[in-house]
Amino acid sequence: SSVCSVSPKSAARPKQNPCGGDPPHLRRPSGMERSAAGASYQRFPRVRIRELKDEYAKFELKDTDASMANALRRVMIAEVPTVAIDLVEIESNSSVLNDEFLAHRLGLIPLTSSAAMSMRFSRDCDACDGDGSCEYCSVEFHLAARATDSGQTLEVTSTKDLRSTDPKVCPVDQQREYQQALGNVDAYEPDAAGDHRGILIVKLRRGQELRLRAIARKGIGKDHAKWSPAATVTFMYEPDIRINQELMETLTLEEKQSWVESSPTKVFDIDPVTQQVTIVDPEAYTYDDEVIKKAEAMGKPGLVEINAKEDSFVFTVETTGAITAYELIMNAITVLRQKLDAVRLQDDDGDLGELGAHLIGG
Amino acid sequence: MNAASFTIEREDHTIGNILRMQLHRDPNVHFAGYKLPHPLQYKIIVRIHTASQSSPTQAYTQAINDLDKELENLKQAFEANTFE
Numbered sequence: 145s146s147v148c149s150v151s152p153k154s155a156a157r158p159k160q161n162p163c164g165g166d167p168p169h170l171r172r173p174s175g176m177e178r179s180a181a182g183a184s185y186q187r188f189p190r191v192r193i194r195e196l197k198d199e200y201a202k203f204e205l206k207d208t209d210a211s212m213a214n215a216l217r218r219v220m221i222a223e224v225p226t227v228a229i230d231l232v233e234i235e236s237n238s239s240v241l242n243d244e245f246l247a248h249r250l251g252l253i254p255l256t257s258s259a260a261m262s263m264r265f266s267r268d269c270d271a272c273d274g275d276g277s278c279e280y281c282s283v284e285f286h287l288a289a290r291a292t293d294s295g296q297t298l299e300v301t302s303t304k305d306l307r308s309t310d311p312k313v314c315p316v317d318q319q320r321e322y323q324q325a326l327g328n329v330d331a332y333e334p335d336a337a338g339d340h341r342g343i344l345i346v347k348l349r350r351g352q353e354l355r356l357r358a359i360a361r362k363g364i365g366k367d368h369a370k371w372s373p374a375a376t377v378t379f380m381y382e383p384d385i386r387i388n389q390e391l392m393e394t395l396t397l398e399e400k401q402s403w404v405e406s407s408p409t410k411v412f413d414i415d416p417v418t419q420q421v422t423i424v425d426p427e428a429y430t431y432d433d434e435v436i437k438k439a440e441a442m443g444k445p446g447l448v449e450i451n452a453k454e455d456s457f458v459f460t461v462e463t464t465g466a467i468t469a470y471e472l473i474m475n476a477i478t479v480l481r482q483k484l485d486a487v488r489l490q491d492d493d494g495d496l497g498e499l500g501a502h503l504i505g506g
Numbered sequence: 507m508n509a510a511s512f513t514i515e516r517e518d519h520t521i522g523n524i525l526r527m528q529l530h531r532d533p534n535v536h537f538a539g540y541k542l543p544h545p546l547q548y549k550i551i552v553r554i555h556t557a558s559q560s561s562p563t564q565a566y567t568q569a570i571n572d573l574d575k576e577l578e579n580l581k582q583a584f585e586a587n588t589f590e
Contacts, residue, residue, distance in 0.1 A: 182564060185531035186572040191583040203587075208576070211527035218520045470588065477581045483521055484574050487514050489567055 199375075201461040201469035204382070213379045213457045220476040221374045222365040223483075225265075226257035226466040227283060227313050230363065235355040239300075239346045246346060250358055251370045253302045253343050254316045254464040255283075261475055263362045283313040285358040291348035300354060303342025313360060316465035317342040373472050375462040381452035383429045385411070391447050392421050399442065406438035427458060507536075509555045510562035518542060522550040528569040534560035 189208040195201065205213060232247040239246070264271075264281040272278030286307045291298035302315035321340065346354060365372030395403065397414075400421055404412045409428040412421055412435070429450065439447035461469045514521065522540035529538035537555035554562040 182560075182568060184568070184572055184575075185528070186575045186579075189576065189580050189583065191580065191587050193584070193587045196588065208580075209527055211523045212573075212576070215520045215524045223520070470584075473584060474581065477577050477584070480520070481574055481577050483517065484570050484577070487517060487521060487525075488570055489563060 196470060198468050199463045199465055201459070201473065203459050203461075203473075205379070205457045205459060207455055208457075209455060210381075210457075213459070215480060216473075216476055217377045217379055217459075219480050219483075220377045220461065220472055221372055223479050224373050224467075224472055224475045225260040225263075225362050225364050225479075226371050226373045226464075227255045227260050227263070227360045227362055228368075228370045229253065229255070229285065229358045230361040231359040233357045235357065236353050237356070238352045239348055239354050240352075241346050246354070246356070247358075249345055250285075250287075250306075250356075251368070253306070253345075254466045255308075255313050255360055256316055256319045257313070257373065257466040258468075258471060259312045260362050260467070261478070265363070266361045279310075281362060283360045284309045285360060286356075287345075287358065288355045289348060290353040291350050293350055295350065298348040298352075299341070300345045300348060301342040302345065303340070305345070306358075308360075315342065320465075373463050373466045375464050377459070377461050379457045379459045380427070381431075381454065382456040382458055383426050383431070384451045384453050385423050385426050385429065386449045387412075387421055387423065388447055388449070389420065391444055395442075395444070403435065403438055403442065403447070407435045408432060411435070507555055508558060508561050509537075509553070512552045512554070512562075512566060513549055514552060515549045517550055518548070519550075522552065524573055525552060525566075525569055528573050529554060529565060531572075532560075532565050532568065533557075535565050538565075 187208050189212070190204075190206040192204040192206075193201065194203055196203075205216075229247075229250040232243075232250055234243045234246070237243055237246065241249075266272070266281040269278060269281035271280050272282075286309070287300070287305050289298060289300045289305050303317045303321060306315055306318075308314040308318075317340070348354065363371035365374070392400065397419055400414055400419070404414060404421060407429070409425075409430055409432075411423065411425055411429045413424045414420070415422050431450075431452070435448055436450065439445060461472060463469050463472050467475065519542065522542065526538050526540050529535045534557045535554060536557060537553065540550050540552045542550050552566070554565055556562055556565050
């Protein structure tokens with residue numbers, strides 16, 4: 145069954161319905177096959193990773209088109225699975241927040257989800273009834289906090305109070321603390337100064353109590369944003385900027401200066417030695433057309449030509465910490481391939497069933 | 507003219523658009539398009555017209571195979587890039 149399906153698996157298999165039938169003589173299996181038919185039109189995209197941190201990645205994707213870039217972006221945001229709290233049984237809640245409010249807040253806490261790809265969706269799990277009793281599809285959490293009689297307000301947080309029964313799946317800040325204790329902190333990720341308090345769930349005053357049992361399940365961002373591993377995923381077309389240097393040399397230094405400054409982002413600069421206009425950062429260009437309008441206003445149309453390269457993209461990926469940026473990219477490719485596999489025509493669909501037999505048989 | 511409409515249940519623009527663009531790369535395909543008939547219905551319709559030496563089913567299967575190979579390639583490209 146399809147990984148992306150959101151309905152019960154009984155209906156998960158995609159169907160293909162022929163609406164336009166082919167003329168009978170074209171459907172004959174013995175028909176002549178020209179060489180062009182069945183040839184491969186596959187592309188070989190190139191990748192260059194510019195930056196790769198635990199929760200951030202920047203890379204170039206070339207030799208493919210916007211449909212592929214956008215499919216990857218969409219899958220990263222909405223279809224790569226993670227684990228999040230989905231069911232909460234409140235045993236006792238005398239806090240100021242109501243039960244539903246707390247359940248919602250618990251759901252939004254990112255949990256370490258490296259295991260999510262190999263877990264089952266609880267609706268597809270036949271080892272349990274999706275009630276959290278099974279290790280394949282769910283993880284149980286406990287939370288018990290009580291503000292004692294001191295005058296201090298008690299902060300209930302994801303780091304301190306939310307206890308997982310499976311060490312693989314825990315709030316991301318607990319994992320980070322654990323890694324720091326082991327000394328496994330990335331050298332290039334300087335310890336985010338200060339805040340180790342984790343995510344605040346609720347504050348308790350004297351005598352207030354919160355006790356609950358929660359079940360975390362595998363899910364995808366399409367069903368609820370709490371399951372999205374992506375904080376942001378963006379891509380931009382790589383711009384191809386060409387300055388007409390001959391025309392540029394007809395400008396005075398002041399004119400050049402004012403043209404360079406017309407760009408809201410720092411794309412161009414003036415070489416202090418040669419006084420030539422240079423491109424310092426093409427990717428800072430936001431396709432705002434300001435420099436083009438400025439050139440026209442100065443009576444110098446064609447001073448610069450800017451085109452988006454249609455087969456070259458710059459991606460930035462940020463995750464919530466549930467999985468690493470690298471895992472997010474790789475899982476997105478895997479999920480997209482699973483989706484493609486799910487929409488393949490089945491062998492028995494190939495002859496279009498009864499209609500096909502009718503068409504071939506005449 | 508060889509023409510067919512494929513209804514793909516439980517898919518959206520993610521699959522629809524890459525499939526359409528891949529079909530456009532096939533010179534036997536005279537027309538390829540997809541539509542999401544209604545935002546609340548979780549299905550898309552892909553329409554394919556092909557030249558007589560091909561067929562919509564053949565073009566469809568070929569497009570999926572090519573996309574799958576492209577993604578396999580992409581995965582390897584990422585792995586090669588990270589561990590170098």
